Amino acid sequence: MTGSRFKEVAGITDTQGIVLGLALLAAVTVIGWTSPSIALDLIEPPYLEEQIAAGVLPPAAQRIPEKARVIDVVGMGRETGRYGGKLRMLMGDPKDIRMIVVYGYVRLVGYDEKLNLVPDILEDLEVTDNRVFTLRLRKGHRWSDGHPFTAEDFRYFWEDMANNGELSPTGPPADMLVDGQPPQFEVLDEWTVRYTWQAPNPAFVPALAGALPLYIYAPSHYLKRFHIKYASAYDLKKRIDAARVRSWSALHERMGRMYRPENPDLPCLEAWCNSTGPPSTRFVFKRNPYFHRVDAAGHQLPYIDEVIISIGSSSLVAAQTGTGEADLQARYLRFDDYTFLKNAEKRGRFRVSLWQRGEGSRLALIPNLNVEDPVWRKVLQDVRVRRALSLAIDRREINQAIFYGLARESANTVLPASPLYRPEYASAWTQFDLDLANKLLDEAGLDKRDSDGIRFLPDGRRAEIVIETAGESTEQTDVLSLIRDTWLKVGIKIYTRPTQRDLFRKRIYAGQTLMSVWSGLDNAVATAEMKPHELAPTAQAQLQWPKWGQFVEEKGVVGEEPDLPEVRRLVELYKKWNISQSPSEREAIWHEMLKINADQAFTIGTVNGTRQPVVVSNDLVNVPEEGVWAFDPGGYFGRYMPDTFWFRGRG
Amino acid sequence: MLLYIVRRILIMIPTLLLTSALVFTIMELPPGDYFESYMAELQAQGEGVDKAKVEFLRREYGFDKHPVERYVIWLTGMLQGDFGYSFEYQMPVADLVGSRIFLTVLVSFATILLTWIIAFPIGIYSATHQYSWGDYGLTFLGLLGIAVPNFLLALILMYLANVWFGTSIGHLMAPEYIDQPMSWGKFISILSHMWIPVIVIGLAGTASMIRKIRANLLDELQKQYTVTAKAKGLHPFKALVKYPLRSSLNFFIGGIGGILPEVVSGAEIVAIVLSLETTGPLLIKALQSQDMYLAGSFLMFLALLTVIGVLISDIALAFLDPRIRLQGKSTR
Numbered sequence: 017m018t019g020s021r022f023k024e025v026a027g028i029t030d031t032q033g034i035v036l037g038l039a040l041l042a043a044v045t046v047i048g049w050t051s052p053s054i055a056l057d058l059i060e061p062p063y064l065e066e067q068i069a070a071g072v073l074p075p076a077a078q079r080i081p082e083k084a085r086v087i088d089v090v091g092m093g094r095e096t097g098r099y100g101g102k103l104r105m106l107m108g109d110p111k112d113i114r115m116i117v118v119y120g121y122v123r124l125v126g127y128d129e130k131l132n133l134v135p136d137i138l139e140d141l142e143v144t145d146n147r148v149f150t151l152r153l154r155k156g157h158r159w160s161d162g163h164p165f166t167a168e169d170f171r172y173f174w175e176d177m178a179n180n181g182e183l184s185p186t187g188p189p190a191d192m193l194v195d196g197q198p199p200q201f202e203v204l205d206e207w208t209v210r211y212t213w214q215a216p217n218p219a220f221v222p223a224l225a226g227a228l229p230l231y232i233y234a235p236s237h238y239l240k241r242f243h244i245k246y247a248s249a250y251d252l253k254k255r256i257d258a259a260r261v262r263s264w265s266a267l268h269e270r271m272g273r274m275y276r277p278e279n280p281d282l283p284c285l286e287a288w289c290n291s292t293g294p295p296s297t298r299f300v301f302k303r304n305p306y307f308h309r310v311d312a313a314g315h316q317l318p319y320i321d322e323v324i325i326s327i328g329s330s331s332l333v334a335a336q337t338g339t340g341e342a343d344l345q346a347r348y349l350r351f352d353d354y355t356f357l358k359n360a361e362k363r364g365r366f367r368v369s370l371w372q373r374g375e376g377s378r379l380a381l382i383p384n385l386n387v388e389d390p391v392w393r394k395v396l397q398d399v400r401v402r403r404a405l406s407l408a409i410d411r412r413e414i415n416q417a418i419f420y421g422l423a424r425e426s427a428n429t430v431l432p433a434s435p436l437y438r439p440e441y442a443s444a445w446t447q448f449d450l451d452l453a454n455k456l457l458d459e460a461g462l463d464k465r466d467s468d469g470i471r472f473l474p475d476g477r478r479a480e481i482v483i484e485t486a487g488e489s490t491e492q493t494d495v496l497s498l499i500r501d502t503w504l505k506v507g508i509k510i511y512t513r514p515t516q517r518d519l520f521r522k523r524i525y526a527g528q529t530l531m532s533v534w535s536g537l538d539n540a541v542a543t544a545e546m547k548p549h550e551l552a553p554t555a556q557a558q559l560q561w562p563k564w565g566q567f568v569e570e571k572g573v574v575g576e577e578p579d580l581p582e583v584r585r586l587v588e589l590y591k592k593w594n595i596s597q598s599p600s601e602r603e604a605i606w607h608e609m610l611k612i613n614a615d616q617a618f619t620i621g622t623v624n625g626t627r628q629p630v631v632v633s634n635d636l637v638n639v640p641e642e643g644v645w646a647f648d649p650g651g652y653f654g655r656y657m658p659d660t661f662w663f664r665g666r667g
Numbered sequence: 668m669l670l671y672i673v674r675r676i677l678i679m680i681p682t683l684l685l686t687s688a689l690v691f692t693i694m695e696l697p698p699g700d701y702f703e704s705y706m707a708e709l710q711a712q713g714e715g716v717d718k719a720k721v722e723f724l725r726r727e728y729g730f731d732k733h734p735v736e737r738y739v740i741w742l743t744g745m746l747q748g749d750f751g752y753s754f755e756y757q758m759p760v761a762d763l764v765g766s767r768i769f770l771t772v773l774v775s776f777a778t779i780l781l782t783w784i785i786a787f788p789i790g791i792y793s794a795t796h797q798y799s800w801g802d803y804g805l806t807f808l809g810l811l812g813i814a815v816p817n818f819l820l821a822l823i824l825m826y827l828a829n830v831w832f833g834t835s836i837g838h839l840m841a842p843e844y845i846d847q848p849m850s851w852g853k854f855i856s857i858l859s860h861m862w863i864p865v866i867v868i869g870l871a872g873t874a875s876m877i878r879k880i881r882a883n884l885l886d887e888l889q890k891q892y893t894v895t896a897k898a899k900g901l902h903p904f905k906a907l908v909k910y911p912l913r914s915s916l917n918f919f920i921g922g923i924g925g926i927l928p929e930v931v932s933g934a935e936i937v938a939i940v941l942s943l944e945t946t947g948p949l950l951i952k953a954l955q956s957q958d959m960y961l962a963g964s965f966l967m968f969l970a971l972l973t974v975i976g977v978l979i980s981d982i983a984l985a986f987l988d989p990r991i992r993l994q995g996k997s998t999r
Contacts, residue, residue, distance in 0.1 A: 104842070110756050186722050228715035260749065260759045266727050270757065275717065278757065294758055295766045297838070297944055298845035326845070328837050328942035336836045339829055375713060486711070517707050518699045538713040557710055647714045 057314040061099040063321040064305055073162075073305050076316055081154035083139055085309045087317060089660050092129065094638040096311055097319035097662030103636070105323065106342045108330025110294075114276050115347065116301050116323060118647070120286045121654025124151065124224045124232070129655055131435065131543050133225055137165075137285060137308065139207075146216035146597055153207040158306040159283035163237045167203045172236030174201045176243055182265040191223040191230050194595075216595050218602065222546050227651035231274055235283040242268040287318040287659040299325045309659060318659035340364030343633035344661070346371070346645060346652070351419070354629045365634045370422070370627040374646025376550075377428040377536025377621030378419075379492055381405070381483065381499070385583075385618070386563040386576065388527035391475045395462070396530070397580060402617040404456035406445040408506045414498055415623050418491065427614055428536035428621030433644050435543055436606050444614035446621070453506045462507070471507035480509045484523065485533045487514035492533050495622060525562045532559050536621050539648040544603035546649065548593055551609040552586035553578055560618050582616050635663045672982065679974045686970045687745075687963075691738045694959050700730055701754045701957045708956075728752060741960065745967065751960025755953065760964045764946055768931065770839055771945040773857075774864055775930040781869040782876055789873075790880025794888060795907065797881075806881075809874035818940045821867045825941060834859055837942035845944075864941055868934040883918055887911035917991075920983050924976030928969045 058076040060068060067073040089096050107115060126136045135141055137157070142150040157165045178188040179198075188198050192211075199211040211220070223230035240246035242255065244264045252264055261267045271279050277286075278294045285308070288301035301323040309317040328336070333348035338360035349357070357368045383396040383405075395401050411425035424431075426442040457463075462471040462479060471479040485492045496512045503510055510531075515523070523529045537550050549555070553564035556575070561583065567575030568587055578584050586609055593605045613619075628645035638661045645652060699707075702725050706716045729737050741751060750760040789809065793802040828834040835841050839860050844853040887893060888911050896906045935947035942948070946965070953962035985992045 184719060184723070185726055186719050189719055226715060228717060260761075261752075262727070265723075269720075269723060269727070273757075276757070292846060295756060295763050296846050298842060324842075326838075326842050329939050329948065331940075332837045332942050335826075339836055341835060341842070488711070517711060518697065518704050521703075521707055522698050535713065557706075647712070 058310070058316065059099075059314050061303065061316060061321065063099065063303060067305075079158065079162075079306050080310060080316060081139075081157040081308050083154055085136060085154075087309050087311050087657065087660060089311045089313075089638070091312075092657075092660070094660060095662075096313045097315065097637065097660065098664075099315065099319055099321065099662075101320050101635075101663030101666040102322040102324055102343075103320045103658075103661070103663075104341065104343045105325050106333045106336055106345055106348070107325050107327045108333055108348050110327055111276065112327060112347070113278060113290075113299055113325060115652075116288060116290070116299075116325065117275055117277060117286060118227050118651040119653045119658055120288065121227070121651040121657075122286045123226075123229050125221060126225045127649045127655055131541070131649060133221065133545065141221070143221070146218050147214070148210065148212045149217075149220060150204070150208060150210045153209075154308055155207050157285075157308050159235055159237075159285065160289045160304040160306055161238070161283040162306060163235070163283060165233075165285065166206050167209045168206075169233040169236045170209045171201070171203055172239070173232055173234045176236075176245060177234060177268075178232075180265075182244075182263070183268060189223075189230055191217075191219050192232070216597055218545070218596055219547050219594060225649070227647045227649070227654065228275065234272055234274070238281070238283050239268060239272045242271050288320075288323045297327045299327070301325070307659070311660070319662035320659075337366075337631050338364055340366060340633070342366075342631060343636055343663075344631070344639065344653070344658075346628055346630040349629045349631065351627055351629065354627070357629055357631060364631075366631050367634060369630050369632065369639075369641050371630050371643045371645040372431070372433070372625045373628045374431065374433075374539065374541050374644045374648075375535045375537060375624060376430065376540035377426065377619070377624045378423060378626040379495055379533055379622055380428045380536040381409075381620040381622075382532045382534055382559040383618075383620070384524055384527065384529050384531060384559065385561045385580070386527050387530055389530070391473050391477070392530055395460070395473060395479075398460045399582075399616055400456040400460040401462070402620065403445045404453040404460070404506060405503065405508070406617045406620045407447065407449045407453040407456070408502050408508075409446075409499055409620070409622060410448045410502050411446060411622055412448065414495055417498065418494055419623060419626055422627050423623035424625040426621055426624045427617070428619045428624075429540070429610060429614055430537070430542055431540045431625055431644070434541045436603070436610060438607075438610075441610050441614040445617050448502075450502070450505050457506060457508075465507050468509075469504075469507055470509050478509065479507065480511065481530050482511045482513050483531045483533060484513045484515055484520055484529050486517045486520040488517070496533065499622075521557070521559075524559050525556055525566075527563065534559055536619060536624065539646065540624065541644050541646055541649060542606070543649075544599060544606045548590060548606055548609050551606075551613050552590035553583060554590060582612050583618075586612055633663075635666050637662050637664050668985070672978075675978050675981070679978070682974055683967070683970060687742060687967055688738070690963050690966045690970075691734075691741065694954075694957070694963055695734050697957065699957070700725075701959060702730065704957050705754070724754065728754070741963065745964065750964035750968075753953070753958055753961035755956050755958040755961065760961050763949065763961065764965060764968075767944055767946045767949065770857075770943070771932070771947070772930055774839070774861060774868075774943070774945060777861060777865045778869045778872070778934075779926060779930070781865055782872045785869070785873045786876035786880060790877045791884060791907070791912065793877065793881040794884035797885065802881075806877065809877045811874075812870035813874045815870075817867055817871055817934070817937050820870070821863065821937050821940045824863045824867060828863060832859070839864075839943050839945075864934070864937055864943060867937050879918055880915070883915035884911060887915045914988075917984060917988060920987060921980050923983065924973070924978070924980035927976035927979070928972040931972060932965075932969055 060076050064073055068075060073079065122136060124137045125133050125141055128134050139152045139154045141152070153165060153167070159165050177183050178192070192198060194213045194215045194217045197214055199213045202210045204210055224232070241251065242264065244252060256264060256267050259267050259270065261270060272282065273279065274282070274284070277284060277290045280290050280293050284304065287304055287307050289304050290299060291302045292299045303318055303321050307317055311317060330348045333345070334353040334356065336342065337345045337349065338357055340363070354368065361367060383402060385393070385397055387393050387396060406427070415421055415423045415425050425446060427444050427446050429441040430437050457471060461474055464472040466472065466478060473479055483496060493512055493514070496510070500510050520532065524532055539546065539550065553561045553568050555569045556562050556566035558565040561578070563576040564578040564583060565575070567577050578587060589605050589609050593602055596602045596605065632639045640656050643656055649655065702721050706721060709716045725731060729740060744751060753760050753763050756763050789805045793805055796802050825836060829836055838845070840853060840856040844856050847853055893906065893911050896910060932947055932950065935951050938945045938947035939951060950962065950965050953965065
């Protein structure tokens with residue numbers, strides 16, 4: 017048996033790569049922590065003083081777990097902070113309340129700044145053969161209402177939620193099934209649970225660390241009152257009527273939403289918990305007095321007392337930010353707002369930094385390999401055509417003209433910030449070479465042209481491509497107008513057709529769209545431990561091969577089986593990753609998949625690493641000047657730990 | 668009269684039924700449903716979607732059922748006072764709309780009052796001083812109100828208010844007062860924010876109101892009885908206000924019916940631009956995201972108010988103008 021432990025004891029011999037990383041980091045965070053002696057030096061947040069004095073809250077030493085997670089703020093190159101202040105953020109949609117969970121990024125295990133997986137809520141995580149996962153909680157860890165956080169909360173989720181037909185009509189979450197088989201769940205003691213699968217499940221840990229996390233626990237002491245198994249029929253009926261829902265499962269779902277924490281009564285483990293009931297346009301999140309992270313100087317994190325999310329209209333966010341109405345803002349700010357924001361820096365008392373966006377390509381041209389038209393399908397499935405189209409894009413011009421030269425000219429692949437990055441992936445078929453492009457198209461059988469210089473398809477039609485966009489930004493049309501000029505030089509004429517997002521997808525799924533414009537890989541700062549689902553057909557939502565993706569997603573019930581050998585290989589590799597045993601194996605799989613994608617140009621990338629303006633109040637300390645703005649991994653700000661941000665001179 | 672009212676009320680029932688069927692059909696027409704556009708939206712932002720949760724909601728709200736079945740469920744629910752559930756906000760429609768109705772009515776009433784206060788004197792002046800410089804000048808100003816796009820004016824005023832008076836951008840009050848109980852400070856804050864939407868929305872309505880008053884009053888002023896009254900030496904004010912103005916107001920009373928739904932929905936576009944906490948943005952957003960029950964129930968509510976408003980107008984007209992009342996009788 018190859019066993020390994022994510023724990024504070026260093027010097028484990030049979031640890032595996034990623035696990036080693038985890039173990040070492042865990043070691044860094046926990047070593048030197050002797051709870052009783054430091055507990056005496058804990059500094060109480062003034063925000064809670066009144067409640068502590070009144071006896072509503074116990075002193076800090078009793079609020080944090082026996083082994084709290086110690087954040088070495090100074091070691092991160094930041095300043096130890098001071099308590100206090102309210103952090104204001106602007107949002108444009110009622111659903112955006114989830115950003116507190118995304119930005120907060122409190123997970124069982126999570127990615128740190130260097131993309132290592134580290135235990136966060138968990139004290140440690142022991143993985144054996146990628147099959148047996150033993151999760152150890154922090155003894156004395158409590159929910160925000162002071163109730164202990166224990167194995168019961170995991171049992172409740174697994175037995176009473178995931179395996180309850182009414183709450184989970186589709187069964188347990190997909191990432192908890194291996195070949196359709198659920199794990200065996202055991203409670204080892206009050207603070208330890210174990211999940212055992214028959215076969216390896218490498219997707220489990222990354223899913224726990226996702227920006228949209230796989231929740232495998234729930235505040236059982238609170239939710240039981242809404243569960244038919246635990247609540248008395250009379251009470252439950254009264255609650256259902258009061259909430260005006262149709263069933264107990266709807267009530268349970270509504271009250272227990274952790275990713276969209278609108279229910280102020282729902283206990284949480286986040287740094288800040290909601291205190292405002294909907295409907296509202298201003299949600300106030302107050303510090304969680306039982307939060308499990310502390311800094312080395314004895315402050316219980318977070319430093320900031322309250323986070324305030326105002327929900328207005330998204331088009332006003334830039335203007336509001338410009339008048340200093342936000343302390344930390346990036347969402348709904350676009351690169352074109354940069355000059356306005358820079359201009360407003362003085363008046364609004366903030367600074368603007370430019371982070372790098374985390375997509376594989378700011379916008380990619382995506383040929384639909386499953387297009388209905390049989391002639392076009394054959395042409396687009398010809399790798400020479402895709403390569404030629406990629407070669408006929410002047411990426412330098414796009415970068416200079418539209419992104420002020422601040423982007424990187426690249427194929428749609430991982431960014432240099434990812435450990436999987438190799439220059440040859442980014443440069444594959446991206447040099448501007450019209451001669452080679454013409455030669456490739458001639459070879460592909462499109463060698464006849466009409467008097468306008470437009471090539472003929474094998475059936476005699478002109479090679480005219482309608483490129484559809486979701487009609488969401490002028491940036492897309494600007495880039496396309498540049499591409500139109502250079503593609504004309506290789507005898508391909510394009511027309512742009514803006515549609516509306518739902519229609520856009522529908523048409524692609526049905527194979528009516530020849531080519532579309534969308535962003536590239538969502539997660540381009542991937543590590544080998546993350547699922548490579550974006551590189552192979554795995555879902556209908558993938559615009560380059562919707563029908564193949566649907567085939568894999570629905571296990572062959574609908575869709576079409578991939579018929580290109582390279583695509584089949586990708587599916588094979590993806591399946592191999594899902595049962596892989598070792599990090600080195602996963603890394604090899606990732607590289608092969610990246611290589612195939614780069615070489616085959618299934619999607620045609622333009623530029624990536626474009627800039628995301630991040631507005632930071634002059635008073636706010638510890639926000640990094642540079643970072644990667646990406647949902648996954650790490651939830652936008654999440655990986656940079658907003659609980660360590662603090663206000664200088666605001667009480 | 669009583670019979671007339673009863674008959675009118677009975678006719679409202681099939682009208683509303685037909686409206687509800689229309690509303691539901693039109694909302695079903697676009698491809699996909701809320702959950703699809705929800706997933707597409709999250710994917711557009713590069714975010715993940717919890718598919719199991721979406722599937723749960725889809726089943727919970729009957730999206731696996733036939734549209735006709737859903738229509739019946741929706742309709743019977745509404746009859747029992749259950750307006751359905753907003754997917755976007757994840758809460759009952761009634762609570763959601765209810766939370767915004769007060770501010771909406773406040774803004775709308777202020778707007779309507781402003782429109783009247785400006786339009787009446789100008790309309791009367793224009794009619795009595797037809798083709799004078801004053802008539803031209805005021806009409807020009809009024810037409811400017813129609814011609815300038817509302818949203819543009821809103822943006823400009825908002826910017827100026829921020830630069831000159833330091834009023835916070837958007838919303839109907841400073842952020843710190845949102846969700847706070849009413850207080851003097853909050854009241855002042857609302858007033859300092861409210862004038863922008865009131866002016867912007869009000870100006871657009873003013874011009875057409877001026878033109879209507881002017882035209883209707885002009886008709887009356889040329890009639891024999893007015894000339895006679897003036898010739899007999901009736902006080903000029905009485906000769907204007909007591910007779911011609913009163914009889915020219917039928918259009919105004921008839922328009923009251925239209926005010927009722929307007930008061931509740933507010934001006935949608937301006938409210939979105941200014942990010943007001945009124946019902947207008949709710950409705951537009953719901954239509955965009957295919958949040959069926961929110962949009963549908965809200966439209967039905969507006970339809971109901973329209974029908975009631977028209978009824979009220981008709982009754983008021985008959986009540987106020989003996990000519991209509993008596994003519995009605997003679998033809999019967």
